Amino acid sequence: METYRTYFHERLNLALQDGGPVAVVALTLDHYQGIKTSLGPEACCALLKHVTAAMCSCLREGDTLVRLLGNEFALILPGLVADDDILPLLARLLDAVKEPMQWQGRELGTTASIGIAMSGDSAEAPGLLRLANVAAAHAAGLGGNRFRFCAQEMNERAARRMAMEVELRRAINYAQLQLLCDGPGRAEAKLCWRHPARGLIGHRELMALAGSCGLAIPLVALLVREACRQQRAWRDAGLSIAPVTLRLSPRQFHTDGLVEHIEVMLDINQLPRNMLVIELEGDESHTMQPLWRAINN
Structure with missing residues (x-):
């Protein structure tokens, strides 16, 4: 998985060098450990494949999706300037992740906790991912199945928009x-x-x-x-x-x-x-x- 993390940082550094706006997204699958404990690693593997395909269907050309570790994913979304660009994409990701699948005769599903950092929040790639992870942990602490920005102003704007x-x-x-x-x-x-x-x-x-x-x-x-x-x-x-x-x-x-x-x-x-x-x-x-x-x- 360290290779994937290195690849992610390389892609992020390239995106930042272009000079345009970049959103870094940390996405954690909710209830993952409970699914692993109750249904076993095969169920988790099937769920990971299902969720990955669902998320890929939401992305644009030039976006990057990497699985970093276990139930942790990271995304690089370049060129998202306005709220009208990023908020609908985040909503689609949440909906895609919670779309259930059939596994051994039963319905299997999960939700996601998403954290977002924008390129203006930190000058370095590792700093952006750390900020996004903190925001994702905050989203999980609020019950999951939601997204949070590391910048409070963005959270307030997103709340007004959803209302x-x-x-x-x-x-x-x-x-x-x-x-x-x-x-x-x-x-x-x-x-x-x-x-x-x-x-x-x-x-x-x-x-x-x-x-x-x-x-x-x-x-x-x-x-x-x-x-x-x-x-x-x-x-x-x-x-x-x-x-x-x-x-x-x-x-x-x-x-x-x-x-x-x-x-x-x-x-x-x-x-x-x-x-x-x-x-x-x-x-x-x-x-x-x-x-x-x-x-x-």
Whole structure:
């Protein structure tokens, strides 16, 4: 294992020499000793292989994952500048580790305690790993299945962000977001959120927040539903209606099930297909296309 530790430090030194931001992550599997005692080393070996593969599926090209000792892993994550970059990746790692596996007819699983140090926290590779290990031990002391930064400011920002995610999920589930649309003429459908503490959060910020929290698809589904309901309300009030534009990213539009959801909402509200126009951001060939054309292109 000392060879792996040497390899890790070599990779970390190279990443630090590049001069960009680097996150060093120490990850410890929770309940590992209990699994080893009760089920034996073969179960632990199978679990380690399963967890390693799950974590690798979360990583980007250029990331490094090394098993240092027993249930201890270390990761090098270069190029993560903003909270929007690192927090979703940490959340994916936690979810990946706790995905259970089948072993000898029973379900076997674990969770992880994760500690993070950023390249600005220490000038040397060993110092960064030590700080990340201290933060991981703190996470384990709080019950595991969580991450902690060595810098308290980062922990506070992460806590605020997670609280915002919970609030946004609740707002989506209970339809607490408001549709903004200019009128029954051609207009763009947008959503806003009147947050009790932050005030009005506009459509662009709302979509960015939802994307970083993994809530973009539920938010887009809500936007589609409310846009169709509004068009039907205009028509039922005797007003003439025109197509409403939905501005989506290509990734949002091509998500499994979204097109079907759009078609169902149009059918429920008895609206023709050309009453929704999909504008794909950053793709001029798909700009301002009726639904049926966007689907077929």
